[in-house]
Amino acid sequence: MALSFQDIHEDVDRILFTEEDLHNRICEMGRQITADHEGESLLVISVLRGAAIFMADLVREIELPLEMDYMAISSYGNGVKSSGIVRILKDLTSSVEGRHVLIAEDILDSGLTLSYLIRNLQARNPASIEVATLLRKKTLQQAKIDCRYVGFECPDEFIVGYGLDYAERYRNLPYIGVLKKSVYEK
Structure with missing residues (x-):
C-alpha cells in the first residue's frame, strides 16, 4: 500500500522548527554572510541531497555575487547511523x-562527512572555507568543526523534513521534525 502525504506527516512525532522559524533564521544567516563577506564573491557548495533546499533558500538571502556548485558525499547509505566510510559520489x-x-x-551530526569534505x-x-549549517546536533562524539554560521541547535534525535530524510522519504516536508522511532526501528 502506498503512503499518502498525510501518512508522512503522521510519521513525525513533533515539529522542532516550523516553516516560519526556518525562513526567519535563514534570512538572518544570509544577512550575516552578506555583511561578513562584503566586497567578495562566494562559491557556495551544497552537499547533496539534504542541503539542496537549505542552500536554495540561503543563497537567495545573500546579497553578493556568488556561484553555486554541488557535491554528493555519503557516509550513511539508508541507515540511521553513519557507516564510518565517506565516499564522494559526485x-x-x-x-x-x-x-x-x-x-x-x-545538519552537523557526527561531523565525519563534513570533516572529510x-x-x-x-x-x-x-x-x-567556512561552513553554514542549518542544524547542529548536540552530541558528545561530534568532530570538532568550526561552523561560522549555525541556524539552530537541535537534540540528538532522528530529524526529518526540509531536505533531511530517512530512506529518501520526508525531504519535502516544509518543517523540521523528529521522526517517530516506530518508523525506523522496524
Whole structure:
C-alpha cells in the first residue's frame, strides 16, 4: 500500500522548527554572510541531497555575487547511523582554488562527512572555507568543526523534513521534525 502525504506527516512525532522559524533564521544567516563577506564573491557548495533546499533558500538571502556548485558525499547509505566510510559520489564542476568557499550543510551530526569534505577542499587551495549549517546536533562524539554560521541547535534525535530524510522519504516536508522511532526501528 502506498503512503499518502498525510501518512508522512503522521510519521513525525513533533515539529522542532516550523516553516516560519526556518525562513526567519535563514534570512538572518544570509544577512550575516552578506555583511561578513562584503566586497567578495562566494562559491557556495551544497552537499547533496539534504542541503539542496537549505542552500536554495540561503543563497537567495545573500546579497553578493556568488556561484553555486554541488557535491554528493555519503557516509550513511539508508541507515540511521553513519557507516564510518565517506565516499564522494559526485565531485564539484568548479575549481575552488583561490576562491572564498562557503559550504552549505543541512545538519552537523557526527561531523565525519563534513570533516572529510573540509580536508578535501583545503587540499584544493581555496582562499577560505567556512561552513553554514542549518542544524547542529548536540552530541558528545561530534568532530570538532568550526561552523561560522549555525541556524539552530537541535537534540540528538532522528530529524526529518526540509531536505533531511530517512530512506529518501520526508525531504519535502516544509518543517523540521523528529521522526517517530516506530518508523525506523522496524
